Amino acid sequence: MKEKITRLLDKVKQHLLKLLAHVLHKVNEKKTTFVAAYWALKFETRARIRLGFTCFSVLLIGIIIGLIFNVNRPIKLEKSDRSLRIEKTGAMEITLTGITLDPNIYIFQNAEKVSVPVEIxxxxxxxxxAEKSKVLSARAPGRVERIYAFDGASINVGSPVIELYSPEYISAQQEYLLSSKTAQILQSNKSMGDLLGDAQITQQAAANRMRNLGASDGDIKALERSGKSQNNLIMHSPIEGVVVKRAVDPGAVVSAGDVMATLADxxxxxxxxxxxxxxxxxxxxxxxxxxxxxxxxxxxxxxxxxxxxxxxxxxxxxxxxxxxxxxxxxxxxxxxxxxxxxxxxTADAVVLPQSAIVRVREMRYVIIRTGADKFRRFAVSGYDLDGKRFAVTEGIEPGMQVLTDGAVLLNDRFAKQEE
Incomplete structure (x- = not known):
C-alpha cells in the first residue's frame, strides 16, 4: 500500500514539472508582447500584477518543495495501548503490561465458601x-382539681395520677353510707331479716357504682371506716410505667369518656x-x-x-x-x-469485605486476578450481612484471587479503557 502511494506521488510530481516547463516555454514565446503590454499599464496596475505573481510563485514553489521532500518521509503510527477485552457476558478483562500493583494498596484474597445465614x-x-398500656378516662362528668403525675413521670401501681371533682361520685358515696347504716340497724334486729337482705344488696350495688366511677377497694373501706364522704375522686395508676401523654390541665371540665392520661410500660x-x-x-x-x-x-x-x-x-x-x-x-x-x-x-457463599464490592448503579461487581498482569471484572449477586461484609452467592468460585482492597481504584482503569 505504501509503495503504491509513493508511485502515485512521483507521477503527480512529474506531471506538475512538465506543466511548469510548458508554461515557461509559452511565456518566452510571447515575451515581447507581454512586456509591451505590461509597460503600457498604469503604475498601480503593474504593482498589483507583480504582487499576485509573487504570491502565486511562492505557493507553487512550496507545493513543489513539499512534493519533493515529504513523499518518502516515514510516518510514525503510535501503537494503541488499549488492552481491554469485553466478553459476551459483559465481563471485562484488562492487561496491564509492565505495571506492578502496589501490594500495600491492592490486596487480594483467596475465595472460600462458608455457610452463612439467609436473611430477609x-x-x-x-x-x-398495648397489652401493658392503660388509658385513664373520666367515667363521670367533673372538673380536674389536681394533677399528680405529668408527662414522663414514673408511676407505680396505685400511684395517684389525677384528682377529679365529680358530683356523681359524691352521690355514690352518700348512697353507700346510707345503705351501710341501714344494713347495720337491720342486722341488730333479727325480726327484720328480709329487709336486711335487701339493704345488703343495696349496699353492694352502691359499692359497685363507686368502683365504676373509678374508686378502689381501699377507697370504699376508708369510706366505711370514716363514715365521711370525700369531695374529690383520686384516680390511681393500674400499672407500673410512665405517663406517656396527659390530655387535660388543672381546672379543665371533662365529660364521661374523655381521655385524661395515657400510661405505658x-x-x-x-x-x-x-x-x-x-x-x-x-x-x-x-x-x-x-x-x-x-x-x-x-x-x-x-x-x-x-x-x-x-x-x-x-x-x-x-x-x-x-x-x-x-x-x-x-x-x-x-x-x-x-x-x-x-x-x-443457611446457604453457601463467599464472604468478602464491603471494600471488595464495586457498585455501579444497581449492579455489584468484583475484580479477580487471572494472571501476572491480567485482571477480570464481572457481576456477582448476593446480599449484605452486617453492613461490613457482603455474601456473594453467585459469580465467584473457590480459589479465585479476589481484590478486597483497592477495587475502586482499579475499576477506574477499567472505566477509562472502556471509554
Missing part, C-alpha cells in the same frame, strides 16, 4: 405494648414490621428477629415473632408482623424506626 430485611418501628415494647409479599412464605410465628437502630448501630436487640396479620395492607402491600421487645436497659423509644433481619435458613 424487615423495616418497621417500635410501639408501646417503657420496658415492654412491640416491633411492628412490614413483610413484603415475596417473603411471606418464609415467615412463621416463633422466629427470631435481630433488630438494629440507627441510635445504637453497634448493638443488637433480639425479638420473637408472636403475631402475623391475617391480611395484607392494601396501601403498603405488606404484611404486618409483630414481636415482643424487652427494653430492660431503657435504650429504645416508642416510634423509633428499626431495621430487622429475619433468618430463614
Amino acid at each position: 430485611k424487615v423495616p418497621g418501628r417500635l410501639a408501646f405494648n 417503657p420496658k415492654a415494647l412491640w416491633f411492628l414490621g412490614n413483610i413484603f409479599e415475596q417473603d411471606i412464605r418464609r415467615i412463621q410465628k416463633g422466629q427470631t428477629l435481630i433488630l438494629r437502630s440507627e441510635a445504637y448501630p453497634d448493638k443488637e436487640f433480639i425479638a420473637k415473632a408472636n403475631y402475623i396479620a391475617p391480611a395484607i395492607d392494601p396501601e403498603t402491600r405488606t404484611l404486618l408482623i409483630r414481636c415482643d421487645v424487652e427494653n430492660i436497659d431503657g435504650l429504645l423509644r416508642s416510634d423509633m424506626y428499626i431495621s430487622a433481619k429475619l433468618q430463614t435458613g
Whole structure:
C-alpha cells in the first residue's frame, strides 16, 4: 500500500514539472508582447500584477518543495495501548503490561465458601405494648382539681395520677353510707331479716357504682371506716410505667369518656414490621428477629415473632408482623424506626469485605486476578450481612484471587479503557 502511494506521488510530481516547463516555454514565446503590454499599464496596475505573481510563485514553489521532500518521509503510527477485552457476558478483562500493583494498596484474597445465614430485611418501628398500656378516662362528668403525675413521670401501681371533682361520685358515696347504716340497724334486729337482705344488696350495688366511677377497694373501706364522704375522686395508676401523654390541665371540665392520661410500660415494647409479599412464605410465628437502630448501630436487640396479620395492607402491600421487645436497659423509644433481619435458613457463599464490592448503579461487581498482569471484572449477586461484609452467592468460585482492597481504584482503569 505504501509503495503504491509513493508511485502515485512521483507521477503527480512529474506531471506538475512538465506543466511548469510548458508554461515557461509559452511565456518566452510571447515575451515581447507581454512586456509591451505590461509597460503600457498604469503604475498601480503593474504593482498589483507583480504582487499576485509573487504570491502565486511562492505557493507553487512550496507545493513543489513539499512534493519533493515529504513523499518518502516515514510516518510514525503510535501503537494503541488499549488492552481491554469485553466478553459476551459483559465481563471485562484488562492487561496491564509492565505495571506492578502496589501490594500495600491492592490486596487480594483467596475465595472460600462458608455457610452463612439467609436473611430477609424487615423495616418497621417500635410501639408501646398495648397489652401493658392503660388509658385513664373520666367515667363521670367533673372538673380536674389536681394533677399528680405529668408527662414522663414514673408511676407505680396505685400511684395517684389525677384528682377529679365529680358530683356523681359524691352521690355514690352518700348512697353507700346510707345503705351501710341501714344494713347495720337491720342486722341488730333479727325480726327484720328480709329487709336486711335487701339493704345488703343495696349496699353492694352502691359499692359497685363507686368502683365504676373509678374508686378502689381501699377507697370504699376508708369510706366505711370514716363514715365521711370525700369531695374529690383520686384516680390511681393500674400499672407500673410512665405517663406517656396527659390530655387535660388543672381546672379543665371533662365529660364521661374523655381521655385524661395515657400510661405505658417503657420496658415492654412491640416491633411492628412490614413483610413484603415475596417473603411471606418464609415467615412463621416463633422466629427470631435481630433488630438494629440507627441510635445504637453497634448493638443488637433480639425479638420473637408472636403475631402475623391475617391480611395484607392494601396501601403498603405488606404484611404486618409483630414481636415482643424487652427494653430492660431503657435504650429504645416508642416510634423509633428499626431495621430487622429475619433468618430463614443457611446457604453457601463467599464472604468478602464491603471494600471488595464495586457498585455501579444497581449492579455489584468484583475484580479477580487471572494472571501476572491480567485482571477480570464481572457481576456477582448476593446480599449484605452486617453492613461490613457482603455474601456473594453467585459469580465467584473457590480459589479465585479476589481484590478486597483497592477495587475502586482499579475499576477506574477499567472505566477509562472502556471509554
